Amino acid sequence: xxxxxxxxxxxxxxxxxxELDAALSALKSSENDFSKDEVILYAxxxxxxxxxxxxxxxxxxxxxxxxNRTILSHVGKGQVxxxxxxxxxxxxxxxxxxxxxxxxxLMLRIGPPGAYxxxxxxxxxxxxxxxxxxxxxxxxxxxxxxFHTSPKSIRGRVMAYLNSVSLQEGSDEFxxxxxxxxxADYLNVERTALSKELGKMQKxxxxxxxxxxxxxLLPFSSSDSVSRKDVRV
Numbered sequence: 001x002x003x004x005x006x007x008x009x010x011x012x013x014x015x016x017x018x019e020l021d022a023a024l025s026a027l028k029s030s031e032n033d034f035s036k037d038e039v040i041l042y043a044x045x046x047x048x049x050x051x052x053x054x055x056x057x058x059x060x061x062x063x064x065x066x067x068n069r070t071i072l073s074h075v076g077k078g079q080v081x082x083x084x085x086x087x088x089x090x091x092x093x094x095x096x097x098x099x100x101x102x103x104x105x106l107m108l109r110i111g112p113p114g115a116y117x118x119x120x121x122x123x124x125x126x127x128x129x130x131x132x133x134x135x136x137x138x139x140x141x142x143x144x145x146x147f148h149t150s151p152k153s154i155r156g157r158v159m160a161y162l163n164s165v166s167l168q169e170g171s172d173e174f175x176x177x178x179x180x181x182x183x184a185d186y187l188n189v190e191r192t193a194l195s196k197e198l199g200k201m202q203k204x205x206x207x208x209x210x211x212x213x214x215x216x217l218l219p220f221s222s223s224d225s226v227s228r229k230d231v232r233v
Contacts, residue, residue, distance in 0.1 A: 001031070001106075002054075009078045010137075011052060011108075011130050019123035027108040034099035041082055041097040049107045050086040053077050056103025057177060060095050061185070071186040073141055074100065074177040083131060084138075086110040100177070149188050154197045157187045162207070162214055172216040179212065 003020055006012045012020055031054065034040055040058065041047055051058065058075040072095060075081045085093050089112045110131075148161040161183075166172055176183065184191040201207045208215040 005054075005078070006052075006106075009052060009080075010134050011080050011127070013130055014126050015123055019126065022121065023123045023127060027110065030107050032105050032107055034103050034105060036099055036101050038099045039096050040099060040105060041085075041093060043093050043096050045093055046085070046090050047082060047093065048086050048089075048109050048111045050080055050083040050110050051075075051097065052080050052106040052108060054104040054106050057100040058103060058105070059098050059100040059182065061098060062095050069185050070188060071178070071182055072145065073138075076177065080134060083110065083134060087112055087131070100182075145186070148186075154187070154189050154193055155201065157189065158194070158197060158201065161187060162216060165214075166216055174214060175212045176214060177212070 001024075003017060006020060007015055012023065015023065032040075034056075040051060041049075043063065053075055055077060057077065058081055059071055060073045060075065060081060062070045062072060075097075081097050082093070085091055086108075087110055144164055148157055148164065151157050151160055162176075165174055165176055178186055180195060181191050184194045187194065198207070198209060202209065205217055207217060
């Protein structure tokens with residue numbers, strides 16, 4: 001296990017080697033490999049485990065009984081998932097955690113916050129502080145998704161999403177973590193309608209795109225009610 005990598009992740013940031021060793025032992029850490037589209041944690045189940053992505057990526061999605069899928073977030077290397085459910089005792093998961101590609105995940109048995117009250121170990125205090133920081137950033141991501149899906153038009157949703165990625169990457173040229181179907185599911189639109197709109201946006205000289213790669217070419221039109229300035233949050 002790459003301890004230097006683990007110490008750079010948000011969940012173990014600030015820990016010394018001895019503290020990291022104590023944390024991994026106490027949290028019953030285990031490495032697990034998952035194939036693409038394999039479900040790691042199921043909706044409807046309860047868990048005291050959270051996952052830290054070591055390789056590949058994981059997507060968080062909602063699937064209803066009618067076969068409709070909504071992708072809520074993408075979890076990349078070094079990021080964590082299911083931490084809220086792991087700390088909320090007996091709370092059924094409302095989402096699935098699915099391997100977005102072949103991936104390796106470090107599972108950690110966290111448990112409810114009360115489990116730490118009797119143990120003043122410095123690593124536990126650092127862990128709780130780090131988890132609170134993760135919660136804060138996850139809330140920002142969820143707020144961002146609400147912003148991405150709030151425009152009524154498909155073009156408006158695409159603009160809001162691409163602009164956010166551009167700001168995060170600090171570049172007008174970037175790769176997104178979703179394929180076309182996943183992007184459609186994330187934006188809550190039909191794939192065919194999304195592909196058609198992306199074609200129109202290329203024809204209008206707003207973007208260039210090939211698979212997951214995008215280039216933003218011109219300032220977005222104010223007629224779509226979403227501008228680059230508006231997307232800054």
